[in-house]
Amino acid sequence: MIDDWIAWVYATVSENIGIIIVNAAILPLLALFRRVIGRSIKAVFDWVNAALFSFHHHLRLRRHVRNKQPLWDYRKAPPQRKRSHPKTLTVMNFKGGVGKTTIAANLAASFALKYDKRVLLIDLDYQGSLSDLLQDAQNTDDANLLSEWLSWKKVPASLSDHVSTVSSIEGVDIVTSAYALTETEENLFQRWLLNYEEGPDVRTRIELILSNQKLMQERGYDIVIMDAPPRLSLSSVNALRATDHILIPSKLQELSTKPIAQMLRNLREFQERIDANFKISGVIGSMTQKEKQVSGNETFASERIKEALAEYAPEAKFYRQLIPNRVWLGRPPSAPIGYLLSGHDGQVAREIFDQLALEVMASMEIYPEMQIAAE
Ligand SMILES: Nc1ncnc2c1ncn2[C@@H]1O[C@H](COP(=O)(O)OP(=O)(O)O)[C@@H](O)[C@H]1O
Ligand SMILES: [Mg+2]
Known part of the structure; x- marks a missing residue:
């Protein structure tokens, strides 16, 4: 069970690794210079981040479709929930x-x-x-x-x-x-x-x-x-x-x-x-x-x-x-x-x-x- 969760977290992180790295690099800087930069720049960053995410996602989906991979496993499915009855x-x-x-x-x-x-x-x-x-x-x-x-x-x-x-x-x-x-x-x-x-x-x-x-x-x-x-x-x-x-x-x-x-x-x-x-x-x-x-x-x-x-x-x-x-x-x-x-x-x-x-x-x-x- 725990293995399934680890596998799922791993798959989800690796699908989005680019975005995570960019965020990990920029977010601490933003926090550090928040007072200097001001709120408006943070809003701009959020927009850029959203655009980046869409772009990354779009390319991934495009590759998946182009390679004729089955769509139902486009994302790794979350682990099975425990169920005994009914x-x-x-x-x-x-x-x-x-x-x-x-x-x-x-x-x-x-x-x-x-x-x-x-x-x-x-x-x-x-x-x-x-x-x-x-x-x-x-x-x-x-x-x-x-x-x-x-x-x-x-x-x-x-x-x-x-x-x-x-x-x-x-x-x-x-x-x-x-x-x-x-x-x-x-x-x-x-x-x-x-x-x-x-x-x-x-x-x-x-x-x-x-x-x-x-x-x-x-x-x-x-x-x-x-x-x-x-x-x-x-x-x-x-x-x-x-x-x-x-x-x-x-x-x-x-x-x-x-x-x-x-x-x-x-x-x-x-x-x-x-x-x-x-x-x-x-x-x-x-x-x-x-x-x-x-x-x-x-x-x-x-x-x-x-x-x-x-x-x-x-x-x-x-x-x-x-x-x-x-x-x-x-x-x-x-x-x-x-x-x-x-x-x-x-x-x-x-x-x-x-x-x-x-x-x-x-x-x-x-x-x-x-x-x-x-x-
Ligand atoms: N054992 C049976 N004998 C005669 N007709 C049946 C029988 N089982 C189903 N039918 C009829 O055959 C058609 C398809 O049945 P249905 O149960 O809806 O199949 P499915 O859900 O597989 O499409 C329906 O018109 C149904 O009334
Ligand atoms: Mg039927």
């Missing part, structure tokens, strides 16, 4: 339409209703599908809570006004997002690159809140589930810093297997670049023909995925539970999510997601406690 899970795949949002919502319902956990969902996707899926139609004022979260310079005193409760699922809160999130993300990212953005590093703002014990205890969260967009946005980068585990839903088709290997490789590289600390929990087969076992062409795809896991994420597993392709799981307009349906469909959905939740908990070392025995 555990955090991010549902991620750089491919869209693979069931990430559907899985995040139903998994949250299972954790809350079956295993009595308090859940915080964070919708990281500006398309706001998770928010739409779970928010009351009349509750649109809260439509972009994530923009607030990302814009904070320091953590708020309380989270109550900054999360929205999901009225259909007791025990679940959501940080909503909406289309305007893309602008927040782009603004923040550019301000950070140009060194205009004050406050904590923009890549670590969600981490800052989730590692605040007082805020997490206030709402009693046991688990945080983040639903990622299919790209490496500012929100995704925040999630990668803040998450303990990553769950990757994938269709079991040949076309989907290659991107999995690529993504696992990218995640490994990226982990070092931003000093992240996550584990890959595993891949879950989504929109499959059956719910218990792979069949037909899916067998080949699942073997390819297992090979990729063995190579790039040996700690991860291929989940036993599959999420079958069923119209009622895909939630036709105005219907509730699968987990909340009544009748046979709802029963099947609950069996699927309760089983998946058990596997997820085992992988995250969360213990389900008494709820199963009580059934």
Whole structure:
């Protein structure tokens, strides 16, 4: 831990060494001759210093861009904050339409209703599908809570006004997002690159809140589930810093297997670049023909995925539970999510997601406690 801080201070100092030397040389002289020089010269010095700093910074950024270096590691990321509770899970795949949002919502319902956990969902996707899926139609004022979260310079005193409760699922809160999130993300990212953005590093703002014990205890969260967009946005980068585990839903088709290997490789590289600390929990087969076992062409795809896991994420597993392709799981307009349906469909959905939740908990070392025995 202390090594990380030393490395970070070292990187920050060496990035700005020129400016520091100029200041170290001139500031004592200014202090010494302050009376003789007077205040106006000090003001001029401050201006020159600001100009020098901008110039230095501009050249550094220009070099970085010209060399086509990845922008997310333009600055060394600050060390990870200590965080033990709640555990955090991010549902991620750089491919869209693979069931990430559907899985995040139903998994949250299972954790809350079956295993009595308090859940915080964070919708990281500006398309706001998770928010739409779970928010009351009349509750649109809260439509972009994530923009607030990302814009904070320091953590708020309380989270109550900054999360929205999901009225259909007791025990679940959501940080909503909406289309305007893309602008927040782009603004923040550019301000950070140009060194205009004050406050904590923009890549670590969600981490800052989730590692605040007082805020997490206030709402009693046991688990945080983040639903990622299919790209490496500012929100995704925040999630990668803040998450303990990553769950990757994938269709079991040949076309989907290659991107999995690529993504696992990218995640490994990226982990070092931003000093992240996550584990890959595993891949879950989504929109499959059956719910218990792979069949037909899916067998080949699942073997390819297992090979990729063995190579790039040996700690991860291929989940036993599959999420079958069923119209009622895909939630036709105005219907509730699968987990909340009544009748046979709802029963099947609950069996699927309760089983998946058990596997997820085992992988995250969360213990389900008494709820199963009580059934
Ligand atoms: N298991 C499933 N069976 C049928 N349709 C599904 C299933 N999961 C998701 N869908 C539908 O597929 C589309 C994409 O799902 P979504 O969960 O939004 O994926 P992602 O978040 O990966 O983009 C949505 O229209 C959703 O309703
Ligand atoms: Mg989605």
